[in-house]
Amino acid sequence: MRLARSILVAALVASVGTMINTADSSAEASAEADNWSRFRGPNGTGVSEAKNLPVEFGPSRNVKWKAVVPPGHSSPVFTNTHIFLTAHSPIDQKAPSEYTLYALALDRQTGKQLWQHEVPRPQKGRRENVNGPASPSPVTDGTNVFVFFQDFGLISYTAEGKERWRMPLGPFTMYYGFGASPILEDGLLILPVDQDLTAYLLAVDARTGKERWRVQRPHVISGYSTPTIWRPKNGGPAQILIPESFQLTSYSLETGKQLWYVRGLACEMKSVASIDDDTLYINGWGFGANQAGTQIPTVDFAEGLRRFDTNKDGKVSRQETIDHTAADRMERMLKPEAGFDAFDGNRDGELDAKDWEIFRSMLAAENGLMAIKLGGSGDMTSTAVKWKYLRPVPQVPSTVLYDGVLYMVNDSGILISFDPATGSVIKQGRLKGAIDKYFASPIAADGKVWLVSQDGTVSVISARGDWQVLQVNTMDDEVFATPVPADGELFVRTRSALYNFAK
Ligand SMILES: [Ca+2]
Numbered sequence: 001m002r003l004a005r006s007i008l009v010a011a012l013v014a015s016v017g018t019m020i021n022t023a024d025s026s027a028e029a030s031a032e033a034d035n036w037s038r039f040r041g042p043n044g045t046g047v048s049e050a051k052n053l054p055v056e057f058g059p060s061r062n063v064k065w066k067a068v069v070p071p072g073h074s075s076p077v078f079t080n081t082h083i084f085l086t087a088h089s090p091i092d093q094k095a096p097s098e099y100t101l102y103a104l105a106l107d108r109q110t111g112k113q114l115w116q117h118e119v120p121r122p123q124k125g126r127r128e129n130v131n132g133p134a135s136p137s138p139v140t141d142g143t144n145v146f147v148f149f150q151d152f153g154l155i156s157y158t159a160e161g162k163e164r165w166r167m168p169l170g171p172f173t174m175y176y177g178f179g180a181s182p183i184l185e186d187g188l189l190i191l192p193v194d195q196d197l198t199a200y201l202l203a204v205d206a207r208t209g210k211e212r213w214r215v216q217r218p219h220v221i222s223g224y225s226t227p228t229i230w231r232p233k234n235g236g237p238a239q240i241l242i243p244e245s246f247q248l249t250s251y252s253l254e255t256g257k258q259l260w261y262v263r264g265l266a267c268e269m270k271s272v273a274s275i276d277d278d279t280l281y282i283n284g285w286g287f288g289a290n291q292a293g294t295q296i297p298t299v300d301f302a303e304g305l306r307r308f309d310t311n312k313d314g315k316v317s318r319q320e321t322i323d324h325t326a327a328d329r330m331e332r333m334l335k336p337e338a339g340f341d342a343f344d345g346n347r348d349g350e351l352d353a354k355d356w357e358i359f360r361s362m363l364a365a366e367n368g369l370m371a372i373k374l375g376g377s378g379d380m381t382s383t384a385v386k387w388k389y390l391r392p393v394p395q396v397p398s399t400v401l402y403d404g405v406l407y408m409v410n411d412s413g414i415l416i417s418f419d420p421a422t423g424s425v426i427k428q429g430r431l432k433g434a435i436d437k438y439f440a441s442p443i444a445a446d447g448k449v450w451l452v453s454q455d456g457t458v459s460v461i462s463a464r465g466d467w468q469v470l471q472v473n474t475m476d477d478e479v480f481a482t483p484v485p486a487d488g489e490l491f492v493r494t495r496s497a498l499y500n501f502a503k
């Protein structure tokens with residue numbers, strides 16, 4: 001149970017949090033470089049040049065406007081004139097699959113709703129608890145918007161809400177439902193589909209909605225991380241960096257070809273990477289049993305069959321793990337209340353040899369925060385890992401790298417600042433009054449960092465290695481979305497509303 005839950009939480013986080021847009025190279029987007037056009041803003045960094053941001057705010061304090069919006073864990077994206085959101089109708093727990101999906105636009109200045117479209121639902125994808133049906137964030141080219149729903153696929157609308165094109169996709173098999181957000185670069189809409197058995201990476205012409213390339217990724221299982229774009233300083237071609245199950249992998253933006261990878265990531269990735277010129281920082285957490293030094297030894301499939309396969313059909317069934325009296329930690333991990341369904345890639349209730357290898361890989365993986373030197377070709381594991389932090393890391397929230405310091409908030413509200421060059425901890429402390437789960441990712445701007453917990457507590461800290469809490473605000477509502485900074489304004493999406501705060 002604990003295993004399944006932790007995986008779930010992680011997946012959830014990923015979907016919620018990270019979205020970013022590097023300066024888009026298309027002409028129409030060049031003027032929008034400062035805008036928060038994707039999940040986690042510019043290239044997913046969570047960092048903004050915005051100034052004069054509010055520090056003290058809440059439902060009745062420093063509210064410039066408040067727009068009531070339907071729920072959704074996705075984060076809003078911005079143009080100069082528009083705010084785009086994905087959402088769903090409130091979910092009745094008596095009929096949890098009976099909801100409606102929406103794409104909507106608000107006026108950036110007033111918060112007034114400009115349009116709202118219902119998105120069709122040809123599928124009912126896998127979805128559990130926290131990872132809701134509107135977790136992936138939209139992305140914009142500065143004018144048009146691109147939305148993705150796991151129950152439909154991709155749709156693009158104009159600023160006025162006219163449909164430009166649609167591309168139905170799926171159904172999908174991510175263990176916790178779709179969490180990653182699409183990104184936009186060089187006129188290509190990039191969608192990572194990190195799922196069991198049939199993972200792929202898709203590039204779509206943003207103008208026409210036609211597929212440009214699609215690469216299969218058989219080494220990948222369920223994952224939830226939104227990619228980052230890396231343009232090498234030496235002028236080499238742009239690369240798509242994806243924190244995948246077990247490894248960080250680079251793909252050519254132009255062709256989708258796999259270029260290089262670094263092994264050692266966790267078995268289930270949710271966070272967005274932080275990145276500087278030549279190094280990437282990524283945190284990953286699969287289960288508690290993946291903590292360094294506590295990994296559970298496993299046995300090969302033949303021995304697994306000897307222990308579990310009572311009906312001698314060459315597979316280990318769900319029921320066989322239930323009926324078996326577990327003698328050790330490994331055997332307990334196979335039970336349905338632990339990890340069985342996560343190992344059963346094709347969800348047929350049976351573990352075959354392939355499922356068993358995934359089970360062994362997942363148990364052998366290691367939680368942690370890694371600094372990875374970017375570039376190379378093929379397997380770069382032996383030379384690319386600059387440092388690894390092996391103490392507990394969060395399941396979902398991404399790190400933020402700002403002004404020479406790397407910040408990470410743990411699931412219990414412990415904030416840690418790191419020296420990114422060495423991985424050494426500068427300061428670790430509890431965010432007083434904010435001991436809670438975190439799904440939203442931290443953002444940084446204006447010399448400060450904002451951290452939002454699930455219950456809507458927003459801590460504002462001074463952005464320095466020996467950070468101090470400047471203010472603790474309360475939204476009085478649940479928050480999964482990552483906040484958005486803009487000059488003089490801070491936008492926070494709660495379960496029921498989008499707030500624009502200003503001094
Ligand atoms: Ca059997």
Ligand SMILES: [Ca+2]
Nearest residue numbers: 344346348350
């Ligand atoms: Ca199976």
